[in-house]
Amino acid sequence: MSLKIKFGVSTWLWTSPFNTEAIGLFSKIKEMGYDIVEIPVEDPTLIDVKKVREALSEYGLQPVICGAFGTSRDLTHEDPLYHQTSLQYIQSCLDICRDLGAPFFCGPMYSAVGKARHVSPEQRKIEWERAVINLRKVCIMAAERGLEIGLEPLNRFESDLVNTAKDVIRLIDDINHPAAKVSLDGFHMNIEEPDIEEAILLxxxxxxxLQVSENYRGTPGTGQTRWDAYFRGLSAIRYQGAVSIESFTPEVQELAGAVCIWHPLAASQDSFAGEGLQFLKRWASGEDIKKNQRITTNANALN
Structure with a gap:
């Protein structure tokens, strides 16, 4: 059995912020063998949608659009002006999705990344309800454009609101809108989920x-990630979406500082992308899983 998925990579692996000139990466991404380019929109005004659309068409790449939620983009803030700022930004990203032919917009859009505090249950409930109310508005905006949203849990060091698949499913249930869906990130899952397979099943x-990297944000296949658990979970739900490498370049200091990458994680960013894709294709074929099963079976027989 193999996974029927597409493979993507985030432009954050090479640059930040994404702007129109970053379409220069598309030829390399296509040549490596990727199907999808993941475009993180930090500043919508930096993107000439027409030129990006033409480049996507030229290289036969499909787009996935992700959001960046800094301090000023917080749907749980006590000041409604923050909600307005966030909704205006999300609307711009949804327009980019529509204009580029991306079927959804994903990211941790419920609150600002890095908002991780110890607060009272009463305050947590207030902020949760703000997220629900505002994300229902986002879902309505998305549906008006024929889109969905993928809500992404973050690890405990980056969010105190939504950390696990269980959390995000509860959030979606409370939003109660068909446009609300899930986007998972393996880096955060490796920190927060007791069982990767169960999280995917949930x-x-x-x-x-699904975004992936290694447990240390490095090249897939070089760390401690339970790729067998990902394979079983994705097989069980018959997932046919994208598996996309998301990591970051240490060469852009502001970005590297934000995600706490203090040194290179691979010999080069190109080798990160190229070798990571080679591993993911072997993994998705199921051959490594079968090989490991044979090794385990033989070891058990010897015992």
Whole structure:
């Protein structure tokens, strides 16, 4: 059995912020063998949608659009002006999705990344309800454009609101809108999920996007990630979306500082992308899983 998936890579692996000139990466991404380019929109005004659309068409790449939620983009803030700022930004990203032919917009859009505090249950409930109310508005905006949203849990050091698949499913249930779906990130899952396979099963058919890297944000296949658990979970839910490498370049200091990458994680960013894709294709074929099963079976027989 093999996974029927597409493979993507984030432009954050090479640059930040994404702007129109970053379409120069598309030829390399296509040549490596990727199907999808993941475009993180930090500043919508930096993107000439027409030129990006033409480049996507030229290289036969499909787009996935992700959001960046800094301090000023916080749907749980006590000041409604922050909600307005966030909704305006999200609307711009949804317009980019529509204009580029991306079927969804994903990211941790419920609150600002890095908002991780110890607060009272009463305050947590207030902020949760703000997220629900505002994300229902986002879902309505998305549906008006024929889109969905993929809500991404973050690890405990980056969010105190939504950390696990269980959390995000509860959030989606409370939003109660068909446009609300799940985007999972393996880096955060490796920190927060006791069982990767169970987390994927819990997301089930609501899972529309999966980002991966190694447990240390490095090249897939070089760390401690339980790729067998990912394979079983994705097989069980018959996932046919994208598996996309998301990591970051240490060469852009502001970005590297934000995600705490203090040194290179691979010989080069190109080798990161190229070798990571080679591993993911072997993994998705199921051959490594079968090989490991044979090794385990033989070891058990010897015992």
């Amino acid at each position: 997301a089930g058919k609501k899972l529309i996007h």
